[in-house]
Every structure is written in structure tokens, then in C-alpha cells.
Amino acid sequence: MIIVYDVEEKRVARVCKFLKGYLHWIQNSVFEGELTDGKFRELQVGLKKRIKADKDSILFFKMRAQYDIEKEVMGVEKSAPDAFL
Amino acid sequence: MIIVYDVEEKRVARVCKFLKGYLHWIQNSVFEGELTDGKFRELQVGLKKRIKADKDSILFFKMRAQYDIEKEVMGVEKSAPDAFL
Numbered sequence: 001m002i003i004v005y006d007v008e009e010k011r012v013a014r015v016c017k018f019l020k021g022y023l024h025w026i027q028n029s030v031f032e033g034e035l036t037d038g039k040f041r042e043l044q045v046g047l048k049k050r051i052k053a054d055k056d057s058i059l060f061f062k063m064r065a066q067y068d069i070e071k072e073v074m075g076v077e078k079s080a081p082d083a084f085l
Numbered sequence: 086m087i088i089v090y091d092v093e094e095k096r097v098a099r100v101c102k103f104l105k106g107y108l109h110w111i112q113n114s115v116f117e118g119e120l121t122d123g124k125f126r127e128l129q130v131g132l133k134k135r136i137k138a139d140k141d142s143i144l145f146f147k148m149r150a151q152y153d154i155e156k157e158v159m160g161v162e163k164s165a166p167d168a169f170l
Contacts, residue, residue: 006113027144028091053160059112060157068153072145075138
């Protein structure tokens with residue numbers, strides 16, 4: 001799955017640190033990785049506590065399988081290629 | 086497809102405006118939509134002219150089909166739901 005967050009500056013570090021416990025950081029506000037349903041629910045519960053639902057926004061993109069998606073980078077590659085899924 | 090950009094502040098407006106001509110803006114630095122192969126190549130050529138490849142980073146996530154991906158939003162929904170694909 002891919003997660004992109006858009007949260008207010010004061011909550012960025014907290015949200016980013018929390019997500020690092022579950023997924024690979026691949027760009028500025030983008031994380032990617034595989035999660036079981038249980039881990040995903042845990043992550044959502046934790047995120048809800050760390051954001052303000054009326055101000056912040058988190059996007060979750062869920063793919064059924066790794067081969068459903070093809071990733072390409074233009075410019076600077078900010079994470080090691082093997083960090084992908 | 087989904088495009089997430091991470092470019093230096095001075096180039097954000099230019100990149101954002103350019104992408105709006107091809108895709109739907111769904112969050113801060115995230116765009117989403119369908120593109121033919123031709124339009125995608127055109128978009129890549131245009132983006133290359135507008136970013137600095139040694140400083141900026143653009144991520145492209147390509148799905149073969151719309152049903153390959155499931156989107157979920159937590160918090161503020163920043164674009165109309167019908168703007169999705």
C-alpha cells in the first residue's frame with residue numbers, strides 16, 4: 001500500500017515517526033509497504049490519535065498485489081530501490 | 086495513475102499548474118487520473134523541463150486498471166470524490 005500524508009507542520013514529525021514503524025519512507029510525505037489487515041487497522045487507530053481530522057488529510061492507496069502497480073521515479077531517488085515493498 | 090511530487094518551493098506552482106492540465110489534484114502534492122501512453126510521455130517530457138533532476142523528485146505509480154487500487158481518506162477530503170479516476 002501507499003500512504004501520503006498532508007498534515008499541519010507541527011504534527012509532521014509525530015506522524016512521520018509513527019508511520020516509519022510500519023512502512024518504508026519513500027519521499028517527503030510518502031510511505032509504502034506491505035501490511036496485514038490487522039497491522040493496517042492498528043496503523044489507522046494510531047494515526048487517528050495523531051492527526052486532527054478536521055485539518056489533516058491522509059490518503060491510503062491499497063493494492064491487492066505488488067504486481068498491480070509499477071513505480072517510476074523522475075529526478076532524485078530518495079530511498080533505496082530495495083526499500084520498495 | 087498517481088503522481089506525487091516533491092520539488093523545491095520555487096518550482097511548486099509551475100509543476101502543480103502543469104500537472105493540472107493532465108490529472109486531478111487530490112491532495113497537497115498528489116495528482117491522480119487516467120492517461121494514455123502518449124499523454125504520459127508528453128507529461129514526462131513537460132515535467133523534465135520544469136524540474137531540476139538533481140534536486141526534485143517525482144514519483145509515478147502506474148496501475149493497469151482502476152479496480153487494481155482502492156482509495157481511502159482519513160481526515161479532510163481535499164477533492165470531490167468524483168474527481169477520482
